[in-house]
Amino acid sequence: MSSAFTALVHRRKKILRISHAIALTVLAGALAAPAFAADAPLTLAEAQRLAVERSRQLTAQDFAVSAARDMAVAAGQLPDPVLKFGIDNLPVNGPDRFSLTSDFMTMRRIGVMQEFTRADKRQLRAERFNGDADKTVAEKNVTAAAIERDTALAWLDRYYAEAMAAVIAEQGSQARLEVQGAEGAYRAGRGNQADVFAARGALAMFDDRASEIQRRIRNAKTMLAPWIGAAADLPLTGKPAIDAIRLDPATLDTQLAHHPQIAVLDKREEIAATEAKLAQANKKADWSVELMYQQRGPAYSNMIGIGVSIPLQWDQKNRQDRELSSKLAMVEQVKAEREDALRMRVAETRNMINEWENGRERQARYERELIPLANDRTLAAIGAYRGGKASLTDVLLARRNEIDVRIQALQLATDTARLWAQINFLFPVNDVTANAAMFTSKDVK
Numbered sequence: 001m002s003s004a005f006t007a008l009v010h011r012r013k014k015i016l017r018i019s020h021a022i023a024l025t026v027l028a029g030a031l032a033a034p035a036f037a038a039d040a041p042l043t044l045a046e047a048q049r050l051a052v053e054r055s056r057q058l059t060a061q062d063f064a065v066s067a068a069r070d071m072a073v074a075a076g077q078l079p080d081p082v083l084k085f086g087i088d089n090l091p092v093n094g095p096d097r098f099s100l101t102s103d104f105m106t107m108r109r110i111g112v113m114q115e116f117t118r119a120d121k122r123q124l125r126a127e128r129f130n131g132d133a134d135k136t137v138a139e140k141n142v143t144a145a146a147i148e149r150d151t152a153l154a155w156l157d158r159y160y161a162e163a164m165a166a167v168i169a170e171q172g173s174q175a176r177l178e179v180q181g182a183e184g185a186y187r188a189g190r191g192n193q194a195d196v197f198a199a200r201g202a203l204a205m206f207d208d209r210a211s212e213i214q215r216r217i218r219n220a221k222t223m224l225a226p227w228i229g230a231a232a233d234l235p236l237t238g239k240p241a242i243d244a245i246r247l248d249p250a251t252l253d254t255q256l257a258h259h260p261q262i263a264v265l266d267k268r269e270e271i272a273a274t275e276a277k278l279a280q281a282n283k284k285a286d287w288s289v290e291l292m293y294q295q296r297g298p299a300y301s302n303m304i305g306i307g308v309s310i311p312l313q314w315d316q317k318n319r320q321d322r323e324l325s326s327k328l329a330m331v332e333q334v335k336a337e338r339e340d341a342l343r344m345r346v347a348e349t350r351n352m353i354n355e356w357e358n359g360r361e362r363q364a365r366y367e368r369e370l371i372p373l374a375n376d377r378t379l380a381a382i383g384a385y386r387g388g389k390a391s392l393t394d395v396l397l398a399r400r401n402e403i404d405v406r407i408q409a410l411q412l413a414t415d416t417a418r419l420w421a422q423i424n425f426l427f428p429v430n431d432v433t434a435n436a437a438m439f440t441s442k443d444v445k
Contacts (some may be wrong), residue, residue: 007095027291042228044155048429051227052144061140068133076126078117084290086111094362101297111292111305118286124278131274137268141260144428152225152240153422158220164407165213171403172206178399179203182392195392201435202396206403242420243360246427256345259426261397265338272334276327283320285311352423359416366409376404 052058089105096102182199188190225232247255256262292305313320380397384390 003043005422007309013114029102038300040170040234042155042231042234043236043238044152045238047155047224047228047231047375048148048151050229051147054227054229055143055147057143058140058147060134064136065133065140068129070236072126072129072133075129076122078122079115080178082113082115083111084113084292088294101299104296104300107303108295109292109294109305112180113288113290113307113309113392115286115288118281118284121278121286124274126276127274128271131267131271135184135189135271138260138263138267141428144430145260145425147227148428149421149425151224152218152425153418154224154227155236156417158217158224159239160410160417161213161216161220162236163366164410165217165414167208167403167406167410168206168213170208171399172203174303174399175199175203175206178392178395198393201432202400209403209407240417240420242417245356245420245422245423247349247353249350252350253342253346256349256426257342259342259345260428261362262342262345264340265334265341268333269334269338272327272331276324276331277319279324281328282323283313283316285313300395329406349423349426352419356416356419356423359412359419361417362412366412368404371402374398378402392395 020141071258074413086109087100088107088109089103091097091099091106100106100108179199182195186196288309290305290309291306292307294303294305296302351429378398378401381390381395385392385395
Protein backbone atom coordinates (compact mmCIF):
# COMPACT_ATOMS: atom_id res chain seq x y z
CA MET A 1 0.00 0.00 0.00
CA SER A 2 2.81 2.32 0.89
CA SER A 3 4.62 1.67 -2.40
CA ALA A 4 1.42 2.34 -4.37
CA PHE A 5 0.88 5.58 -2.52
CA THR A 6 4.46 6.61 -3.15
CA ALA A 7 4.06 5.88 -6.88
CA LEU A 8 0.89 7.95 -6.98
CA VAL A 9 2.62 10.87 -5.28
CA HIS A 10 5.48 10.73 -7.79
CA ARG A 11 2.99 10.60 -10.66
CA ARG A 12 1.13 13.65 -9.37
CA LYS A 13 4.38 15.56 -8.97
CA LYS A 14 5.37 14.65 -12.50
CA ILE A 15 2.00 15.83 -13.86
CA LEU A 16 2.36 19.10 -11.94
CA ARG A 17 5.87 19.65 -13.34
CA ILE A 18 4.64 19.04 -16.90
CA SER A 19 1.68 21.38 -16.40
CA HIS A 20 3.97 24.04 -14.99
CA ALA A 21 6.36 23.69 -17.95
CA ILE A 22 3.48 23.96 -20.43
CA ALA A 23 2.20 27.09 -18.70
CA LEU A 24 5.63 28.71 -18.81
CA THR A 25 5.98 27.83 -22.49
CA VAL A 26 2.62 29.38 -23.35
CA LEU A 27 3.43 32.49 -21.33
CA ALA A 28 6.82 32.87 -23.01
CA GLY A 29 5.21 32.50 -26.41
CA ALA A 30 2.62 35.14 -25.57
CA LEU A 31 5.32 37.56 -24.44
CA ALA A 32 7.52 36.89 -27.46
CA ALA A 33 4.75 37.23 -30.04
CA PRO A 34 4.65 41.07 -30.09
CA ALA A 35 8.44 41.22 -30.41
CA PHE A 36 8.44 38.96 -33.47
CA ALA A 37 5.56 40.91 -34.92
CA ALA A 38 7.39 44.19 -34.40
CA ASP A 39 10.70 42.92 -35.79
CA ALA A 40 9.87 41.40 -39.14
CA PRO A 41 12.73 39.28 -40.53
CA LEU A 42 15.10 41.09 -42.89
CA THR A 43 15.36 39.76 -46.44
CA LEU A 44 18.28 40.47 -48.74
CA ALA A 45 16.10 42.52 -51.10
CA GLU A 46 14.80 44.63 -48.21
CA ALA A 47 18.34 45.22 -46.93
CA GLN A 48 19.43 46.41 -50.38
CA ARG A 49 16.40 48.69 -50.65
CA LEU A 50 17.21 50.28 -47.28
CA ALA A 51 20.87 50.71 -48.24
CA VAL A 52 19.97 52.51 -51.47
CA GLU A 53 17.45 54.74 -49.68
CA ARG A 54 19.98 55.68 -46.98
CA SER A 55 22.84 56.43 -49.36
CA ARG A 56 23.93 60.07 -49.27
CA GLN A 57 26.34 59.47 -52.14
CA LEU A 58 23.42 58.82 -54.51
CA THR A 59 21.79 62.03 -53.29
CA ALA A 60 25.02 63.92 -53.92
CA GLN A 61 25.16 62.59 -57.46
CA ASP A 62 21.57 63.74 -58.03
CA PHE A 63 22.67 67.25 -57.09
CA ALA A 64 25.63 66.95 -59.47
CA VAL A 65 23.27 65.99 -62.31
CA SER A 66 21.03 68.96 -61.53
CA ALA A 67 24.03 71.31 -61.46
CA ALA A 68 25.29 70.08 -64.84
CA ARG A 69 21.84 70.44 -66.41
CA ASP A 70 21.62 74.04 -65.18
CA MET A 71 25.09 74.78 -66.55
CA ALA A 72 24.01 73.35 -69.90
CA VAL A 73 21.17 75.87 -70.08
CA ALA A 74 23.51 78.72 -69.14
CA ALA A 75 26.16 77.65 -71.68
CA GLY A 76 23.61 77.75 -74.50
CA GLN A 77 22.97 81.48 -74.05
CA LEU A 78 24.75 84.47 -75.60
CA PRO A 79 27.38 86.14 -73.41
CA ASP A 80 26.18 89.06 -71.32
CA PRO A 81 26.36 92.45 -73.07
CA VAL A 82 29.11 94.79 -71.87
CA LEU A 83 28.34 98.36 -70.82
CA LYS A 84 31.16 100.73 -71.76
CA PHE A 85 31.64 104.38 -70.85
CA GLY A 86 34.51 106.85 -70.74
CA ILE A 87 35.97 110.19 -71.84
CA ASP A 88 37.96 110.68 -75.03
CA ASN A 89 40.39 113.50 -75.94
CA LEU A 90 40.33 115.34 -72.58
CA PRO A 91 42.83 118.27 -72.53
CA VAL A 92 45.43 118.02 -69.78
CA ASN A 93 47.23 121.40 -70.15
CA GLY A 94 46.62 124.89 -71.51
CA PRO A 95 43.62 127.15 -70.85
CA ASP A 96 41.14 124.27 -71.57
CA ARG A 97 42.83 121.89 -69.17
CA PHE A 98 40.39 119.24 -67.82
CA SER A 99 37.42 120.97 -69.44
CA LEU A 100 34.77 118.64 -70.79
CA THR A 101 33.10 121.23 -73.06
CA SER A 102 35.71 123.66 -74.34
CA ASP A 103 37.54 121.55 -76.91
CA PHE A 104 35.57 120.27 -79.88
CA MET A 105 37.41 116.93 -79.75
CA THR A 106 36.47 116.14 -76.12
CA MET A 107 33.67 113.56 -75.93
CA ARG A 108 31.86 111.77 -73.13
CA ARG A 109 31.16 108.30 -74.37
CA ILE A 110 28.70 105.56 -73.37
CA GLY A 111 28.05 102.38 -75.28
CA VAL A 112 27.19 98.71 -75.22
CA MET A 113 29.09 95.80 -76.73
CA GLN A 114 27.70 92.36 -77.51
CA GLU A 115 29.67 89.29 -78.48
CA PHE A 116 27.73 87.10 -80.90
CA THR A 117 28.91 83.57 -80.19
CA ARG A 118 28.04 81.26 -83.03
CA ALA A 119 24.94 79.11 -82.40
CA ASP A 120 26.79 75.85 -83.09
CA LYS A 121 29.38 76.73 -80.43
CA ARG A 122 26.71 77.50 -77.86
CA GLN A 123 24.95 74.24 -78.66
CA LEU A 124 28.19 72.28 -78.32
CA ARG A 125 28.97 73.93 -74.99
CA ALA A 126 25.50 72.98 -73.75
CA GLU A 127 26.04 69.42 -75.00
CA ARG A 128 29.32 69.33 -73.08
CA PHE A 129 27.57 70.01 -69.76
CA ASN A 130 24.71 67.66 -70.64
CA GLY A 131 27.40 65.05 -71.25
CA ASP A 132 28.69 65.66 -67.73
CA ALA A 133 25.15 65.11 -66.43
CA ASP A 134 24.80 61.87 -68.39
CA LYS A 135 28.18 60.69 -67.12
CA THR A 136 27.09 61.38 -63.53
CA VAL A 137 23.92 59.35 -64.12
CA ALA A 138 26.11 56.47 -65.31
CA GLU A 139 28.34 56.92 -62.25
CA LYS A 140 25.22 56.81 -60.09
CA ASN A 141 24.47 53.36 -61.51
CA VAL A 142 28.02 52.31 -60.61
CA THR A 143 27.43 53.54 -57.07
CA ALA A 144 24.03 51.85 -56.79
CA ALA A 145 25.47 48.55 -58.00
CA ALA A 146 28.34 48.80 -55.49
CA ILE A 147 25.90 49.55 -52.65
CA GLU A 148 23.68 46.59 -53.54
CA ARG A 149 26.71 44.30 -53.96
CA ASP A 150 28.40 45.30 -50.69
CA THR A 151 25.11 45.10 -48.79
CA ALA A 152 24.51 41.63 -50.22
CA LEU A 153 28.01 40.51 -49.22
CA ALA A 154 27.52 41.73 -45.64
CA TRP A 155 24.05 40.15 -45.46
CA LEU A 156 25.31 36.81 -46.77
CA ASP A 157 28.31 36.83 -44.41
CA ARG A 158 25.97 37.23 -41.46
CA TYR A 159 23.50 34.66 -42.79
CA TYR A 160 26.09 31.90 -43.17
CA ALA A 161 27.90 32.83 -39.96
CA GLU A 162 24.62 32.32 -38.10
CA ALA A 163 24.15 29.01 -39.93
CA MET A 164 27.60 27.95 -38.71
CA ALA A 165 26.70 29.05 -35.20
CA ALA A 166 23.61 26.81 -35.31
CA VAL A 167 25.72 23.81 -36.37
CA ILE A 168 28.27 24.50 -33.61
CA ALA A 169 25.47 24.87 -31.02
CA GLU A 170 23.93 21.56 -32.08
CA GLN A 171 27.25 19.75 -31.86
CA GLY A 172 28.03 21.50 -28.58
CA SER A 173 24.82 20.09 -27.09
CA GLN A 174 25.89 16.62 -28.14
CA ALA A 175 29.34 17.21 -26.63
CA ARG A 176 27.77 18.15 -23.28
CA LEU A 177 25.78 14.92 -23.30
CA GLU A 178 28.99 13.02 -24.03
CA VAL A 179 30.71 14.70 -21.07
CA GLN A 180 27.83 13.67 -18.84
CA GLY A 181 27.94 10.13 -20.21
CA ALA A 182 31.71 9.86 -19.76
CA GLU A 183 31.51 11.16 -16.20
CA GLY A 184 28.64 8.78 -15.39
CA ALA A 185 30.50 5.81 -16.86
CA TYR A 186 33.63 6.72 -14.90
CA ARG A 187 31.71 6.96 -11.62
CA ALA A 188 30.04 3.62 -12.35
CA GLY A 189 33.38 1.99 -13.07
CA ARG A 190 32.60 1.34 -16.74
CA GLY A 191 34.87 4.03 -18.14
CA ASN A 192 38.21 5.62 -17.50
CA GLN A 193 39.28 9.13 -16.57
CA ALA A 194 40.96 9.69 -19.94
CA ASP A 195 37.55 9.52 -21.61
CA VAL A 196 36.27 12.21 -19.25
CA PHE A 197 39.19 14.49 -20.08
CA ALA A 198 38.77 13.80 -23.81
CA ALA A 199 35.05 14.64 -23.67
CA ARG A 200 35.71 17.84 -21.71
CA GLY A 201 38.44 18.81 -24.18
CA ALA A 202 36.06 18.29 -27.10
CA LEU A 203 33.43 20.44 -25.36
CA ALA A 204 35.99 23.21 -24.74
CA MET A 205 36.93 23.10 -28.41
CA PHE A 206 33.29 23.46 -29.42
CA ASP A 207 32.93 26.41 -27.07
CA ASP A 208 36.01 28.01 -28.60
CA ARG A 209 34.65 27.54 -32.11
CA ALA A 210 31.33 28.97 -30.99
CA SER A 211 33.16 32.04 -29.68
CA GLU A 212 34.93 32.45 -33.03
CA ILE A 213 31.65 32.17 -34.94
CA GLN A 214 30.03 34.76 -32.68
CA ARG A 215 32.89 37.11 -33.51
CA ARG A 216 32.17 36.60 -37.21
CA ILE A 217 28.48 37.33 -36.63
CA ARG A 218 29.30 40.56 -34.79
CA ASN A 219 31.70 41.60 -37.55
CA ALA A 220 29.08 40.87 -40.20
CA LYS A 221 26.54 43.00 -38.32
CA THR A 222 29.11 45.77 -38.03
CA MET A 223 29.71 45.69 -41.80
CA LEU A 224 25.97 45.64 -42.49
CA ALA A 225 25.10 48.51 -40.12
CA PRO A 226 26.63 51.37 -42.22
CA TRP A 227 24.33 50.38 -45.09
CA ILE A 228 21.02 49.78 -43.28
CA GLY A 229 21.46 51.24 -39.78
CA ALA A 230 19.62 49.67 -36.84
CA ALA A 231 17.96 47.13 -39.16
CA ALA A 232 21.28 45.23 -39.11
CA ASP A 233 20.18 43.68 -35.78
CA LEU A 234 16.94 42.24 -37.21
CA PRO A 235 16.72 38.47 -37.71
CA LEU A 236 17.49 37.32 -41.25
CA THR A 237 15.29 35.23 -43.50
CA GLY A 238 14.63 34.55 -47.15
CA LYS A 239 17.89 33.06 -48.37
CA PRO A 240 18.28 34.12 -52.03
CA ALA A 241 18.34 31.59 -54.85
CA ILE A 242 22.07 31.58 -55.55
CA ASP A 243 21.61 28.96 -58.29
CA ALA A 244 20.44 31.65 -60.76
CA ILE A 245 22.19 34.73 -62.12
CA ARG A 246 21.11 37.56 -64.39
CA LEU A 247 23.88 37.02 -66.92
CA ASP A 248 24.11 34.56 -69.79
CA PRO A 249 27.70 33.39 -70.44
CA ALA A 250 26.83 32.86 -74.12
CA THR A 251 26.24 36.61 -74.62
CA LEU A 252 28.52 37.96 -71.92
CA ASP A 253 30.40 40.36 -74.21
CA THR A 254 27.16 42.00 -75.35
CA GLN A 255 25.72 42.24 -71.86
CA LEU A 256 28.84 43.67 -70.25
CA ALA A 257 29.08 46.31 -72.97
CA HIS A 258 26.25 47.93 -70.97
CA HIS A 259 28.00 47.53 -67.60
CA PRO A 260 27.77 50.78 -65.55
CA GLN A 261 31.55 51.28 -65.52
CA ILE A 262 31.69 50.76 -69.29
CA ALA A 263 28.75 53.15 -69.62
CA VAL A 264 30.80 55.79 -67.78
CA LEU A 265 33.60 55.35 -70.31
CA ASP A 266 31.02 55.62 -73.12
CA LYS A 267 29.91 58.97 -71.70
CA ARG A 268 33.52 60.10 -71.34
CA GLU A 269 34.04 59.27 -75.02
CA GLU A 270 30.95 61.27 -75.96
CA ILE A 271 32.23 64.23 -73.92
CA ALA A 272 35.65 64.02 -75.58
CA ALA A 273 34.00 63.90 -79.01
CA THR A 274 31.92 66.98 -78.14
CA GLU A 275 35.05 68.83 -77.01
CA ALA A 276 36.71 67.92 -80.33
CA LYS A 277 33.73 69.32 -82.23
CA LEU A 278 33.93 72.47 -80.11
CA ALA A 279 37.63 72.82 -80.89
CA GLN A 280 36.77 72.50 -84.58
CA ALA A 281 34.09 75.18 -84.22
CA ASN A 282 36.57 77.48 -82.44
CA LYS A 283 38.53 77.74 -85.68
CA LYS A 284 35.83 80.21 -86.74
CA ALA A 285 36.16 83.36 -84.65
CA ASP A 286 33.21 85.06 -82.94
CA TRP A 287 32.46 88.69 -83.73
CA SER A 288 31.66 91.47 -81.28
CA VAL A 289 29.55 94.51 -82.16
CA GLU A 290 29.70 97.81 -80.24
CA LEU A 291 27.32 100.77 -80.38
CA MET A 292 28.53 104.08 -78.86
CA TYR A 293 26.96 107.48 -78.14
CA GLN A 294 29.41 110.38 -77.81
CA GLN A 295 28.48 113.71 -76.22
CA ARG A 296 30.54 116.85 -76.88
CA GLY A 297 30.32 120.46 -75.71
CA PRO A 298 27.10 122.48 -76.22
CA ALA A 299 28.63 124.23 -79.24
CA TYR A 300 29.32 120.97 -81.02
CA SER A 301 27.24 118.11 -82.42
CA ASN A 302 26.92 114.82 -80.55
CA MET A 303 27.96 111.66 -82.35
CA ILE A 304 27.36 107.93 -82.47
CA GLY A 305 29.80 105.21 -83.35
CA ILE A 306 29.52 101.57 -84.41
CA GLY A 307 32.39 99.14 -84.12
CA VAL A 308 33.02 95.49 -84.96
CA SER A 309 35.72 93.36 -83.29
CA ILE A 310 37.08 90.24 -85.00
CA PRO A 311 39.81 88.10 -83.41
CA LEU A 312 42.65 87.50 -85.82
CA GLN A 313 43.55 83.81 -85.77
CA TRP A 314 46.86 84.45 -87.42
CA ASP A 315 48.57 81.35 -86.00
CA GLN A 316 45.94 78.59 -86.39
CA LYS A 317 48.66 76.04 -87.05
CA ASN A 318 50.03 76.34 -83.51
CA ARG A 319 46.85 77.31 -81.67
CA GLN A 320 43.48 76.16 -82.99
CA ASP A 321 44.85 73.21 -84.97
CA ARG A 322 46.89 72.06 -81.96
CA GLU A 323 43.86 72.29 -79.71
CA LEU A 324 41.79 70.24 -82.17
CA SER A 325 44.54 67.63 -82.45
CA SER A 326 44.69 67.38 -78.65
CA LYS A 327 40.94 66.83 -78.34
CA LEU A 328 40.93 64.18 -81.07
CA ALA A 329 43.75 62.38 -79.29
CA MET A 330 41.70 62.38 -76.08
CA VAL A 331 38.83 60.73 -77.97
CA GLU A 332 41.13 57.93 -79.08
CA GLN A 333 42.53 57.64 -75.55
CA VAL A 334 39.07 57.06 -74.05
CA LYS A 335 38.18 54.59 -76.82
CA ALA A 336 41.29 52.55 -76.05
CA GLU A 337 40.58 52.65 -72.31
CA ARG A 338 37.00 51.49 -72.91
CA GLU A 339 38.04 48.56 -75.09
CA ASP A 340 40.65 47.44 -72.58
CA ALA A 341 38.25 47.83 -69.63
CA LEU A 342 35.57 45.80 -71.42
CA ARG A 343 38.00 42.96 -72.17
CA MET A 344 39.15 42.87 -68.54
CA ARG A 345 35.57 43.03 -67.24
CA VAL A 346 34.50 40.14 -69.46
CA ALA A 347 37.49 38.03 -68.39
CA GLU A 348 36.95 38.76 -64.67
CA THR A 349 33.23 38.03 -64.89
CA ARG A 350 33.74 34.81 -66.84
CA ASN A 351 36.26 33.72 -64.22
CA MET A 352 33.79 34.47 -61.41
CA ILE A 353 31.07 32.52 -63.23
CA ASN A 354 33.43 29.54 -63.58
CA GLU A 355 34.26 29.65 -59.87
CA TRP A 356 30.57 30.04 -58.97
CA GLU A 357 29.62 27.02 -61.06
CA ASN A 358 32.45 25.00 -59.51
CA GLY A 359 31.30 26.04 -56.05
CA ARG A 360 27.75 24.87 -56.80
CA GLU A 361 29.10 21.54 -58.03
CA ARG A 362 31.17 21.08 -54.87
CA GLN A 363 28.22 22.09 -52.67
CA ALA A 364 26.10 19.39 -54.29
CA ARG A 365 28.85 16.86 -53.58
CA TYR A 366 28.99 17.86 -49.92
CA GLU A 367 25.22 17.57 -49.56
CA ARG A 368 24.99 14.34 -51.52
CA GLU A 369 28.05 12.47 -50.30
CA LEU A 370 30.44 14.05 -47.81
CA ILE A 371 28.00 15.21 -45.12
CA PRO A 372 25.96 11.94 -45.12
CA LEU A 373 29.18 9.91 -44.97
CA ALA A 374 30.51 11.96 -42.04
CA ASN A 375 27.18 11.55 -40.24
CA ASP A 376 27.17 7.80 -40.88
CA ARG A 377 30.69 7.56 -39.51
CA THR A 378 29.62 9.30 -36.32
CA LEU A 379 26.61 7.03 -35.89
CA ALA A 380 28.78 3.97 -36.51
CA ALA A 381 31.32 5.14 -33.92
CA ILE A 382 28.54 5.74 -31.37
CA GLY A 383 27.10 2.28 -32.04
CA ALA A 384 30.52 0.67 -31.67
CA TYR A 385 31.14 2.58 -28.44
CA ARG A 386 27.85 1.42 -26.97
CA GLY A 387 28.72 -2.15 -27.96
CA GLY A 388 32.11 -1.93 -26.32
CA LYS A 389 33.98 -2.18 -29.63
CA ALA A 390 35.26 1.42 -29.75
CA SER A 391 36.48 4.03 -27.30
CA LEU A 392 35.00 7.42 -26.58
CA THR A 393 38.01 8.91 -28.35
CA ASP A 394 36.85 7.27 -31.58
CA VAL A 395 33.40 8.84 -31.12
CA LEU A 396 34.93 12.27 -30.50
CA LEU A 397 37.16 11.99 -33.56
CA ALA A 398 34.19 11.02 -35.71
CA ARG A 399 32.13 13.88 -34.35
CA ARG A 400 34.99 16.33 -34.90
CA ASN A 401 35.29 15.11 -38.48
CA GLU A 402 31.56 15.59 -38.98
CA ILE A 403 31.58 19.14 -37.66
CA ASP A 404 34.62 19.95 -39.81
CA VAL A 405 32.84 18.65 -42.91
CA ARG A 406 29.67 20.59 -42.14
CA ILE A 407 31.59 23.80 -41.44
CA GLN A 408 33.59 23.32 -44.65
CA ALA A 409 30.31 22.92 -46.53
CA LEU A 410 28.98 26.14 -45.01
CA GLN A 411 32.22 27.99 -45.76
CA LEU A 412 32.01 26.78 -49.35
CA ALA A 413 28.38 27.91 -49.46
CA THR A 414 29.49 31.32 -48.14
CA ASP A 415 32.18 31.69 -50.82
CA THR A 416 29.77 30.56 -53.54
CA ALA A 417 27.08 32.96 -52.34
CA ARG A 418 29.59 35.84 -52.33
CA LEU A 419 30.53 35.03 -55.92
CA TRP A 420 26.83 34.98 -56.78
CA ALA A 421 26.42 38.44 -55.26
CA GLN A 422 29.43 39.83 -57.12
CA ILE A 423 28.07 38.47 -60.41
CA ASN A 424 24.39 39.20 -59.88
CA PHE A 425 24.90 42.80 -58.81
CA LEU A 426 27.32 43.92 -61.50
CA PHE A 427 24.25 45.87 -62.61
CA PRO A 428 21.97 47.65 -60.13
CA VAL A 429 18.59 46.01 -59.64
CA ASN A 430 16.76 49.16 -60.82
CA ASP A 431 19.04 50.16 -63.70
CA VAL A 432 16.97 52.61 -65.74
CA THR A 433 19.71 53.21 -68.31
CA ALA A 434 20.37 49.61 -69.29
CA ASN A 435 18.47 47.73 -71.91
CA ALA A 436 16.21 45.24 -70.15
CA ALA A 437 16.74 42.80 -73.02
CA MET A 438 20.35 42.43 -71.99
CA PHE A 439 19.35 40.44 -68.90
CA THR A 440 18.23 36.84 -68.77
CA SER A 441 16.95 35.31 -65.54
CA LYS A 442 18.01 31.73 -66.04
CA ASP A 443 19.82 28.96 -64.29
CA VAL A 444 23.26 28.68 -65.87
CA LYS A 445 24.23 25.06 -66.34
